[in-house]
Amino acid sequence: EPEVTQTPSHQVTQMGQEVILRCVPISNHLYFYWYRQILGQKVEFLVSFYNNEISEKSEIFDDQFSVERPDGSNFTLKIRSTKLEDSAMYFCASSEGQQDTQYFGPGTRLTVL
Amino acid sequence: QKEVEQDPGPLSVPEGAIVSLNCTYSNSAFQYFMWYRQYSRKGPELLMYTYSSGNKEDGRFTAQVDKSSKYISLFIRDSQPSDSATYLCVPMDSSYKLIFGSGTRLLVRP
Numbered sequence: 414e415p416e417v418t419q420t421p422s423h424q425v426t427q428m429g430q431e432v433i434l435r436c437v438p439i440s441n442h443l444y445f446y447w448y449r450q451i452l453g454q455k456v457e458f459l460v461s462f463y464n465n466e467i468s469e470k471s472e473i474f475d476d477q478f479s480v481e482r483p484d485g486s487n488f489t490l491k492i493r494s495t496k497l498e499d500s501a502m503y504f505c506a507s508s509e510g511q512q513d514t515q516y517f518g519p520g521t522r523l524t525v526l
Numbered sequence: 527q528k529e530v531e532q533d534p535g536p537l538s539v540p541e542g543a544i545v546s547l548n549c550t551y552s553n554s555a556f557q558y559f560m561w562y563r564q565y566s567r568k569g570p571e572l573l574m575y576t577y578s579s580g581n582k583e584d585g586r587f588t589a590q591v592d593k594s595s596k597y598i599s600l601f602i603r604d605s606q607p608s609d610s611a612t613y614l615c616v617p618m619d620s621s622y623k624l625i626f627g628s629g630t631r632l633l634v635r636p
Contacts, residue, residue: 417569448624456570456614456626469621504569511622512558517569 415439417518419505425524429494434521436488436505445488446506446515447480449473456504462488463511495525529553530627532615538633545602547630549615552596556617556625559591561600564612564629573613574600605634 418437426432438445447459461468462480470478479491488507492499502522506515532549539545547561558577562570574589576582582589588601598615612629619625 444622446623448626455628456624458623458625461621461623469623502567512618514560514572514575515624516572517562519569520567522567 417505417507417516419503419518419521421521422519423522423524425526426495428497428525432492432495432523434490434492434503434505434523436490436518437486438488438505438507439509439516440486442507442509442516444468444508444511444513444515445480445482446508447490448504448506448517449501450504450520451501459490459503492523495523497525499523500525529625530615530617532613532627532630534628535631536633537630538635539605540635541605541607543605543634545605545609545632545634547600547602547613547615547632549598549600549627550596551598551615551617551625553617553619553625554593554596555620557620558618559589559598560616560618560624561587561589561598562614562616562626564614566612570614570616570626602632605632607634607636610634 445462450456460470502520504520505518508515561574564570579593586603590599614629615627
């Protein structure tokens, strides 16, 4: 069964460093998303992406964040200058259509020291 | 008022019990409703997807949506220890993003 994959599973970085989190969505899906979950809190929407453009972004997704689909299979989230409060699980999701089920990857745990 | 509210639990039941998980939401514009299951430190996994009011059954799982009272339920029959997880009530908003509740933690005792 096709699934969303994410790498790395765990990333440790120093405050102020740039990180790139990578995702491979399900191959025939057209809509891509990033969500995050701070430990002990609920999952929060960050950004949605379609047709090589951001469709919507939340207040969390400020100028420090960017997304890209560099080729036909990868979807990346870049944090330019990490802060302590960026420490969280980051989940990538994809869906075939806009109203369709969003399938989540296993997540990348980001720890900012 | 929170957009999605769930009792955090934990809800502890013996194996074989019928489990009832509930959720309320505030935005009457929500049309699509999902239940996701999340095991510790894993990604959310879709269990049920319903549109508008009504019931939907899939194996041991039944989802109910009552839009008039903004109340959503998930029933699990013949619960198993492997059902122990956090259950997330997740409406989709008008821009198709998922609005997660904080989840209810379920423990099924062997």
